Amino acid sequence: MKAVADFVHARGLLFGIYASPGEATCAQNGGSYPGRTGSRGHEIQDAQTFARWGVDYVKYDWCGPPADVDELVDSFTIMRDALRATGRPILYSINPNSGTVIPPNRYDSFTGVATMTRVSQDLVPAWGAIDAYDTSLGIVDALANAAGPGFRCTPQPGFFCDYDMLVAGAPQVAGIDLPPLNTAESRAQLALWAEWGSPLIAGNDLTHMPEDIRALLINRDLLAIDQDSLRASATALAGSGGTIWTRPLGDGSTAIVIVNRDDVAQPFRAAFSALGLPKARRFDVLDVFSGQRSVQQLTYRTSLAAHDARLLRVRAIGDQ
Numbered sequence: 001m002k003a004v005a006d007f008v009h010a011r012g013l014l015f016g017i018y019a020s021p022g023e024a025t026c027a028q029n030g031g032s033y034p035g036r037t038g039s040r041g042h043e044i045q046d047a048q049t050f051a052r053w054g055v056d057y058v059k060y061d062w063c064g065p066p067a068d069v070d071e072l073v074d075s076f077t078i079m080r081d082a083l084r085a086t087g088r089p090i091l092y093s094i095n096p097n098s099g100t101v102i103p104p105n106r107y108d109s110f111t112g113v114a115t116m117t118r119v120s121q122d123l124v125p126a127w128g129a130i131d132a133y134d135t136s137l138g139i140v141d142a143l144a145n146a147a148g149p150g151f152r153c154t155p156q157p158g159f160f161c162d163y164d165m166l167v168a169g170a171p172q173v174a175g176i177d178l179p180p181l182n183t184a185e186s187r188a189q190l191a192l193w194a195e196w197g198s199p200l201i202a203g204n205d206l207t208h209m210p211e212d213i214r215a216l217l218i219n220r221d222l223l224a225i226d227q228d229s230l231r232a233s234a235t236a237l238a239g240s241g242g243t244i245w246t247r248p249l250g251d252g253s254t255a256i257v258i259v260n261r262d263d264v265a266q267p268f269r270a271a272f273s274a275l276g277l278p279k280a281r282r283f284d285v286l287d288v289f290s291g292q293r294s295v296q297q298l299t300y301r302t303s304l305a306a307h308d309a310r311l312l313r314v315r316a317i318g319d320q
Contacts, residue, residue: 001053002054005054005055014057015055015056016055016056017050017055017057017058019037019038019046019050019058020039020061020063020064021038021078021079022038022040022062022063023040024036024038025037025038025061026063026099029063029099043082047083048086050083050086051086051088051090055088056090057090057091058079058091060076060093060095061094061095061098062075062096062100064099065099066100067099069096069102069103069106073109076094076110076113091115091116092116093116093117093118094117094118095117095162096117096118097119097120097121103150104148104152105151105152106152107119107152107161111156111159114159115159116159116160116199117159117161117162118164119145119146119151119153119162120142122136123136123137123138123163123165124167124178125168125169125170125181126139126167126178127140127307139185139307142163142164143242143243143259144242146242147241147242154233155197155231155232160197160198160199161196161197161198163192163193163198165201166190166200166201166203166204166217168180168181168217169186169203169204169205169209170204170205182307183212184306184307184309185308187216187289187309188259188307188308190311191222191257191309191311192257194222194311195225195247195255195311196234196245197227197228197231197234197247200223200226202217219289221286221288221291225247225255228249232247232249234247234255234257235247235276237275237276241261242259243258243259243260244257244258244270245257246275246276253314253315254275254276254314255311255313256310256314257309257310257311258302258309258312259304259308259309260304260308260309261307263306263307264306265304266303266304267301267302268301268303268310269299269300270300271298271299272296272300277314277316280316280317283300283314283317284315284317285300286312286313286314287311288311289310295317
């Protein structure tokens with residue numbers, strides 16, 4: 001494994017590994033792989049091995065029987081302490097959702113336990129869930145969960161709410177071949193994930209990447225919103241059904257996402273004041289995907305293709 005890590009590092013990438021706090025991983029529990037290589041009872045040994053191999057990222061998946069949040073916190077904390085004791089900086093990513101159900105208002109319980117915590121079931125490269133993968137979420141399902149009653153995950157310095165990997169450009173999950181997201185749907189995922197401040201981990205094949213996916217992944221304005229230093233939470237606009245999100249940014253501007261959930265194109269029109277902006281005569285508007293900047297008055301108008309999204313960075317200017 002050290003040789004694999006060296007190969008990955010030589011290409012400017014980071015090396016991640018998958019483990020579980022139980023006796024077996026999810027795949028082993030499901031019968032897909034033999035053995036029982038979970039970390040229970042030998043967390044220190046595994047953490048030291050990961051560090052010796054040069055691991056940069058540990059994904060720690062519960063994969064166990066139903067448990068309450070306190071039990072999960074205790075179990076995940078054991079590996080946290082073991083990783084810290086190695087002295088190697090390792091990003092620690094946990095998923096408490098596999099095998100159990102986390103109340104939507106309890107994700108903040110994992111603050112300080114891990115660098116990032118998953119806040120949903122597995123995401124698939126589809127607009128909606130698919131029957132062949134019964135616990136899956138599509139993009140629109142993830143949106144509904146985040147906008148749902150009682151959902152709470154508060155990003156903080158050193159703690160990130162993980163809405164799962166990016167599936168833009170990924171043709172399958174768990175061995176199930178799917179038609180990839182189209183460009184509009186890929187924009188919608190990137191817009192929402194950036195607005196939510198989620199870690200952006202590419203789930204596609206980096207060696208065969210369409211140019212439209214590459215352009216999304218390296219969009220500096222999008223990355224700046226995702227990684228904004230204020231670490232503020234995004235808020236779904238009341239009455240929008242989760243299709244409009246606002247988030248204050250560290251420079252005083254506001255990030256706004258507008259999503260068209262419908263299967264046909266839709267016009268959109270709203271006063272900036274209704275989008276959470278302060279009263280002003282003019283607004284400086286950056287369309288993150290097109291790169292176009294404009295000065296607009298009072299009302300924002302656009303048209304969205306089916307399953308598409310706008311990601312805007314808006315600042316009030318001029319006299320009130």
